[in-house]
Amino acid sequence: MAAKKEVVNPKAIIHKRFGDKAHYNIEEIQEYSSNGCPGLAIAQKGPCLYRCCLQLPDFSVVSEIFKRKKDAMQNAAEKALEKLSDPPVEDPSDQLVARLSYLFSDEFYATCHPLSGHFRAALHREDPLNGFVPVSIMPFYDSKISNLCKSIKPEVELKPLDVTSIIMEASGRLSDIVFASKEHFSLKRLSPYPLDVLQSVEVSCEPETYVKVIRVPYMVDESVDSLTLDVSSNKYYMDAIARELGVKDASRVLLSRGIGKASSETRLYFCSPKSYQLDLLSENEINEGSQDGENLNTRASYLCGQDIYGDAILATIGYLWKSFDLFHEDVSSRTYYRLLLNKVPMGIYKLSREAIFAAQLPPKFGTRSNWRGMFPRDILSAFCRQHHLPEPVFSNTTTAKNSPGSEESFKSEVKIFSKDRNLIFHCFPKESYKKQNDAIQHTSLKVLSWLNDYLMKVNTDGEMINGNGGDLVFYPKHISKELMGQIKSNCGRLLGFDDGNRDMVCEYRIEGAESEITAMSGCLVCVSYCVWLVSGEEREVVEKNEEFEFELGSEAVIPDLETVVGQMSVGQSVCFRTGFPSRELILAANGDFERILVLLSSGNCHLEYSTTLLRVTEPLEDRMEKALFSPSLSKQRVQYAVQHIKQSCATFLVDFGCGSGSLLDSLLDYPTSLERIIGVDISIKALARAAKTLHSKLSNNCTTLVKSSMIKSALLLDGSITTFDSRLYGCDIGTCLEVIEHMSEDQATLFGHVVLSSFFPKILIVSTPNYEYNVILQKSTPQSQEEEEDKNPTKPCKFRNFDHKFEWTRDQFQDWALELSRKHNYGVEFSGVGGVEGVEPGFASQIAVFRRGFDLPEGGDLKDVPYNVVWDWSTNE
Known part of the structure; x- marks a missing residue:
């Protein structure tokens, strides 16, 4: 009689694969009956029905409705298996044995796998450890080993030390291939590798190689210190780490997960605790060779997010994919303190700004254009x-929307x-x-x-x-x-x-003649600063920044800096002193580390700041526009461009003078026919900010089910818009909104000639402030530019922004545009946004729309590409 075949239901398969990570949530659904009367107000209660939501680590599924809870759970599990598409068919213990067998094969030894590097290095170990590979390193360098161990025993994710016993137990089924040493927690291949295999993977490395690492003592009152390890090619670097930790070989050393970036080889190495060794070693052997590892290392544990015992070594070292050589980088004390700093939101923001002493995470999110840092x-x-x-x-x-206009x-x-x-x-x-x-x-x-x-x-x-x-x-x-x-x-x-541990500004002195440009709340200011650590007559630079921008009043910098900058004008400098911050914060900054330690040890230290106000971007124009226009002028300009894009069915747009990408970013919020966009500017910093903003929005848009735009490619280029580049040739629509006034009038005219005679856009939209409208914005009577210059040649015109080189009246702007259109055979129409057509003094932003009246000529040399690519994105990313 044939044996009865075991029936494995969907719920059992899910449990085998996910264990306690699979959560079944039963929802009771009450069925109602109206006794055949659709309009019956009070329905009669029917039988209970059930629906199940199965939550797995990466997704969730919802079952159909059933009369029994059991059926709902089975249906949810069945749907989950269909979504997984590869339900487990083999016992994970068998898979682990098969994986270990492969790891000790000739084929694996010759691969560029991170774990195979350890296998090769183990052959350089001295007897009796020659050829032995520590089990502790295997799950860290082979994801399949790690995942199989989690499948066998899901709780190992919280108790990583248990992985060793799982691997040792599996190796017992390979006694004809692998020798498992309980004494050394290591595995060794029984048969030697063939000579041709050994010769094929000879590593080219200098005879003597050294790397700097950091020791993190478990005693909190002890400071971290720097060490140097010998990681030469004829040795095993794990044994060198073991010696520094005071244990006899690498089998007693455990690894933490990677610290920092996901692909980082920066890890903490520490001695295995006694409780970990008791199952495999006798008490005598433990006391003989191991340090007391039961002391929790709070600093190291905090750094990597898992329990670390005893002293730890922080090192960047290991074997990488596609390389037979050992990868290593020096780890300095500054690296350690920056990793520590990067664990909290405030620290992440400070490091993103490279301003550990100056920057603070603002309490409020202002405009995107004025936000700095991540x-x-x-x-x-x-x-x-x-x-x-x-x-x-x-x-x-x-x-x-509550109403048609809202x-x-x-x-x-x-x-x-x-x-x-x-x-x-x-x-x-x-x-x-x-x-x-x-x-x-x-x-x-x-x-x-x-x-x-x-x-x-x-x-x-x-x-x-x-x-x-x-x-x-x-x-x-x-x-x-x-x-x-x-x-x-x-x-x-x-x-x-905590600001409570710092003194307020002791004193400060402002030096330099006052100018007419001063900083006020809401302004975007740019300063240079230098911070010294001072002890008596000795001082050392710990941080400096040649150009540092922040919005005044947003609390984006320490209060001391915001206080003094708010009382300065452009060109002035100031020095002030603050109390002593934490030692760790100082060591995370730049500077001569050894010199700083000397000053810190002398005691009675403080910080001294020196800063100069370089420029102020006044928010006057934005404030005036927001007060008088709804929506704002900038949004009205975007809507104007969107209208022309839709009417022309444009697919290719170029934004001349894109700056930080505010127009391109705003355009992505509207449904248009655009498929390709290019932005050009001469400011690398502005383009970098634009790239960050656009990349985040475009990448997120590609992953959403409902796309808000059809953009297939985007490009940001560093170059002057008065120079031809063939990549911009023949675009459907070009925009140059509120840009030309930042150039000289001659440069603005040159731009007009170049764009219409070389780029040949089908449509070109140019906007610029209407100087005559300033009487309303500034509530004063504007004098002509010539009269102001005659009165005081050195005094800047009362423009909307101090960075404007000119602002044209309507007649001046129309003369400029008509001359360009006649010379290059383009039609031109005039309009604007902000204000009412035909009502004095015209629009706040005046606009000229140039339209090409002839077929696009053949393009120039396609190799004529002087602009530098700053960012290149496509839907293939």
């Missing part, structure tokens, strides 16, 4: 990655989950914004500000559980020890962000 959403994502949490989940809602608005919520999908944070602000991205950024900043308050205060009470006026909920019970166990005990004390 955007709040990016900082929040970086924070989650640093603490090994899933990416934050945003959900956006749209408020419908605009829709957006709200954004964000949720942060733990690794096992439990909710940690839920932020649901009540405020709405005109742009979806603004809603996302404001919500992200709310969470970041709350996190800073919570993490920087070691003794936070229960009042911080709910924050931001009831629009944020925090669930501390869902935060694992990996995230919060050491954060609160390290942030405030080690990073020293």
